[in-house]
Amino acid sequence: MRRGTNLPRMGDFNQSVILDAIRRSSDGLSRVELVDLIGLSPQAVSNITRRLLAEELIVEAGKSGSGPGKPRTILRINPSGRYAIGVHLDPALMTVLLMDLMGVVLHRKVREIPQRTEPGGIIDAIAGEVSALLAESSVDPARIEGIGVAPPGPIDQPTGAVVDPPLLLGWHRVPLRDALAEATGMPVLVEKDVIAAAVAEIWGGGRESTESFVFVYIGTGIGSGIVMGGEVIRGTSGNAGEIGHIVTDCNGPECACGMRGCIAVTCDPQSLVLEAERLGVLNEERHRNGDVADGLLQLCTAADQGNDLAVEILNRAAVRTARAVSVLANALDVDRVVFGGPFWEPLASRYLEVVPSSLLGFRAARSIHPVEVVSTGIGDDVAAVGAACLMLERTLGPRAERLMLAR
Known part of the structure; x- marks a missing residue:
């Protein structure tokens, strides 16, 4: 949770901190609670909340307090404010x-x-x-x-x-x-889709969301969004998080970049579908018009039905993904990895079985702190x-x- 500052000329930042604190609180907050939580003076909190009320960004939502003293007015976000x-x-x-x-x-x-x-x-x-x-x-x-x-x-x-x-x-x-x-x-x-996904996770994570995490985005391609100290790392040009050329298997297929076994040719959904076709798990004509989503769904269904080759393809991809994620987890020292994106759901149950234990073996700080591996709660529309x-x-x-x- 960010705290405000009583320095002069900080009005915009303080207003946004207060608004964010109220938004993250499921039951709303009183002005007194905001003073304690944000660290601003009572007068500053009063002035800012008055402006937010006038702009219809927040509303007064009843009173709280059953003990001695004056009941406190609860402030909540006005969903229709913006x-x-x-x-x-x-x-x-x-x-x-x-x-x-x-x-x-x-x-x-x-x-x-x-x-x-x-x-x-x-x-x-x-x-x-x-x-x-x-x-x-x-x-x-x-x-x-x-x-x-x-x-x-x-x-x-x-x-x-x-x-x-x-x-x-x-x-x-x-x-x-x-x-x-x-x-x-x-x-x-x-902004890039992976950065948008990470921003959604911050907004949807609630008051208890972790401050530092990696969002692994699985769509037509694979990328990552990086959050440190509650803010998305965008990089010099706004293109941070490109992980397609991390090598996950030095004996893997050749990539267009000249290396072998990059994420782009070992882990993304299209690569998995092509591998399934090559090994005969999928007939190339079974998925309509070469649709990757349809092919991935058929591959996952085959694995669920006990097809050994399908299981092998997906488990190998999960371990390769864990290797790539470990590079990020070791470099950034985060405490959570969040998976999501439009092609994540068919892979979720199998990856959440394989990735955490594989990731543990690749991490440098495994004996110091754990890394939680979870699915986004926002769903396929996260970007x-x-x-x-x-x-x-x-x-x-x-x-x-x-x-x-x-x-």
């Missing part, structure tokens, strides 16, 4: 959703992306889904912070452009942020939820840059 739209752009699927200030998804649309669709066609499709989503809701447009978009990386953060992602063909420096802003007339923020959270976080979250004083 909204955000989240978009997850996976090479196979597009998810668009509308979320309130408490992280509740009010409306959601998912559609497949045909292969070899031009970037302009996809941007137009996103704008159309946003328009349809708003038409279904009764939300005041003035309360929508904007649209957060989570495409695969790499991205050029200053321009909001998507730069040659391996699985989105033809996306060479596509100005996604500006093009979508022009198409919708709304503010747009673009889209995170994209919406990004818009709210930019305006309302207690990020470190708010502490920077102007000269």
